[in-house]
Amino acid sequence: MLLETYSPSHVKAIINALGLDIVSQTSNDFLLLCPFHGNRNSPSFSVSHSKGVYICFNPSCNASGSIIDLVKALSHRNDFEALRFILSSQQEVTENFADDLEALLEEKQIFEEFSQITLDKLYAELNSSPQAKEYLISRGITEESMDYFKLGYSGQQNMVTVPLHSPDDLPVGIIGRSIVDKRFKNSRNLPRNKTMFNLNRAKRVSSTVVVCESSFDAIRVHQSGFPNVVATLGGFLSKENVANLNRYFTKIIIMTDFDDKNKHVAEHCRKCYPGTCQGHNPGRDLGVQIIKSLPYKEVLWACFDDNVVYPHGAKDAGDMTDQEIRTCIINAVPNYEYAAWDMY
Secondary structure (H helix, E strand, O other), X not given: XXXXXXXXXXXXXXXXXXXXXXXXXXXXXXXXXXXXXXOOOOOOEEEEOOOOOEEEOOOOOOXXXXXXXXXXXXXXXXXXXXXXXXXXXXXXXXXXXXXXHHHHHHHOOOOOOOOHHHHHHHHHHHHOOHHHHHHHHHOXXXXXXXXXXXXXXXXXXXXXXXXXXXXXXXXXXXXEEEOOOOOEOOOXXXXXXXXXXOHHHHHHHOOEEEEEOOHHHHHHHHHOOOOOEEEOOOOOOOHHHHHHHHHXXXXXXXXXXXXXXXXXXXXXXXXXXXXXXXXXXXHHHHHHHHHHHOOOOEEEEOOOEOOEOOHHHOXXXXXXXXXXXXXXXXXXXXXXXXXXXXXX
16 A cells, blocks of 8 residues: 655655655755656756655646656556565665764754844944945945845944854854955954855745855845845855755856956966966856856856846946846846857
């Protein structure tokens, strides 16, 4: 007789025993590339954690059924053989429990809490500094955003500050930027390789996320009507950043910088060796890194129009109006189309 309920570990064991790879998961389902049609990019096949039922959301396929139907179809077993296959996989669940537990423990990131008292003092100092507020306004940041993100100011350092949080909302540090020149000074041991700016809020808003490089760019995107935005806080994507994007989002829109290649020419360039360096675009390189690190996610490139990445030579969201930012996100194109523009 077919089991009516399953544990997530049991369903996972059955899927693995069938030779299928789990791409990602939600709170209720495992997500896979559909084994019944040529599903190569974004996973369209869902298997319930508790019921074992499956469905393909591609309208041209629309395969669906129970876990025993899946076993029969993919392993060419009859009803009795399929049921025995399902029951035998419970032994694998027991044998792999220690490994699964260890993996879960390894995934949990430990963060050191940053002083909320310090954040409150910096926020209060910003509200009493017209000079600091004028600087933020000159960067296109509204007073509403200053309050929403609890931006701050240090008169001693003459820097505006942006609080950074862990994915679970714990304050973990500040990003500091001078108001007289482009000088950065972050709090000690800022864990930017373990989290991203605004990740704590964006993960609750949508399964789609816009990825920028700087916190200011992310704030500008937020003001334009897209609260589902994060910032990598630099041109490097750590394995923890990849894990967070994979865990919380199914669709990713790249809005990293579009740099001037002539400003990134190296005399002894390892990438171009043995040829002469023709210049590089670090923001586009970061986008490519995102694509290569998340091969089963739906990833798009923000762009203004055909063969126009950002309007009027803008480098990033900070150089655009709210409407221009919205247009770039709405017009985002898939990687195969963007690659044809030869903009990397």
